[in-house]
Amino acid sequence: MEIAIRVNGQDEQSAATTLSGLVAERQLATRSLVIELNGRIVSQADWPTTRISAGDVLELLNFVGGG
Amino acid sequence: MADELILGGRTFRSRLFTGTGKFASRSWIPKMLAASGSEMITVALRRVDNSGQAENILDFIPPEVVLLPNTSGARTAEEAVRIARIAREAGCGNFIKIEVITDVKYLMPDNWETLRATEILAKEGFVVLPYILPDLTLARRLEEAGAAAVMPLGAPIGTNRGLQTRELIAMLIENCRVPVVVDAGIGRPSQAAEAMEMGAAAVLVNTAIATAEDPATMGRAFGLAVEAGRLAWTAKLSDQSLSARASSPLTGFLD
Numbered sequence: 001m002e003i004a005i006r007v008n009g010q011d012e013q014s015a016a017t018t019l020s021g022l023v024a025e026r027q028l029a030t031r032s033l034v035i036e037l038n039g040r041i042v043s044q045a046d047w048p049t050t051r052i053s054a055g056d057v058l059e060l061l062n063f064v065g066g067g
Numbered sequence: 068m069a070d071e072l073i074l075g076g077r078t079f080r081s082r083l084f085t086g087t088g089k090f091a092s093r094s095w096i097p098k099m100l101a102a103s104g105s106e107m108i109t110v111a112l113r114r115v116d117n118s119g120q121a122e123n124i125l126d127f128i129p130p131e132v133v134l135l136p137n138t139s140g141a142r143t144a145e146e147a148v149r150i151a152r153i154a155r156e157a158g159c160g161n162f163i164k165i166e167v168i169t170d171v172k173y174l175m176p177d178n179w180e181t182l183r184a185t186e187i188l189a190k191e192g193f194v195v196l197p198y199i200l201p202d203l204t205l206a207r208r209l210e211e212a213g214a215a216a217v218m219p220l221g222a223p224i225g226t227n228r229g230l231q232t233r234e235l236i237a238m239l240i241e242n243c244r245v246p247v248v249v250d251a252g253i254g255r256p257s258q259a260a261e262a263m264e265m266g267a268a269a270v271l272v273n274t275a276i277a278t279a280e281d282p283a284t285m286g287r288a289f290g291l292a293v294e295a296g297r298l299a300w301t302a303k304l305s306d307q308s309l310s311a312r313a314s315s316p317l318t319g320f321l322d
Contacts, residue, residue, distance in 0.1 A: 036153065063124050
């Protein structure tokens with residue numbers, strides 16, 4: 001079953017039920033990856049136990065080159 | 068006696084800080100770091116790009132180099148604070164370069180939002196390096212707020228125009244207790260040397276190195292220039308004079 005969530009400003013569907021499921025679904029490298037769920041930072045240690053629901057707003061953030 | 072710079076509890080032997088932006092290829096970054104000896108480098112924080120590269124920017128930065136995330140993208144103190152907290156969560160330390168900009172033409176920093184962000188983040192234990200348009204009154208307030216350094220621009224970001232604000236930078240160097248790091252606008256090694264001769268604690272150079280044809284060699288040039296300028300400052304430069312002062316004796320001339 002898929003849920004409608006908003007990820008990095010885009011409306012998307014996900015079959016994941018937790019943040020770690022979402023990361024795996026998107027095949028994201030986890031090094032220095034930070035997730036904000038509904039405006040709050042969720043530590044990597046809590047991803048396996050943090051559930052996601054329809055309507056959740058997520059920001060998936062990482063470092064890039066910059067001055 | 069070593070002339071090291073201590074900032075945020077870390078000791079830096081190199082007074083050249085660098086940046087990871089604008090490289091034609093990120094593979095230049097480790098070569099540039101090795102050639103320049105730079106021990107601190109900036110990165111930015113952005114949304115993960117799904118279509119993008121598999122390699123993380125951190126893969127290009129040796130682990131002993133201190134990471135300095137910037138708050139680029141922030142238009143207000145609140146946005147800068149949010150970015151800083153996210154950057155710290157990434158687990159690479161608590162240094163943060165506060166960069167709050169709404170001006171798209173000159174990328175002038177918003178000095179007032181920068182002060183507000185500094186006040187909040189210093190209380191949260193960050194090592195705060197605020198990027199500012201040089202202003203001594205602001206610098207004093209930033210010190211009081213707990214900034215670890217002040218980072219006045221020499222010229223607008225990416226312009227390579229050198230120390231256009233030199234008079235104001237000189238005021239900061241003479242009157243600030245915290246290190247003064249000239250950041251932005253340095254376009255040539257000689258300009259980096261000039262900043263160091265003036266007594267700056269360090270310089271931050273991104274564009275001039277990253278957009279050179281050979282960024283590794285340019286990094287080396289900047290490293291040498293920063294060292295030269297710093298040595299000159301510690302050796303105490305002699306003064307200038309309008310009229311000549313002869314270098315050879317004025318007596319005992321041959322007939």
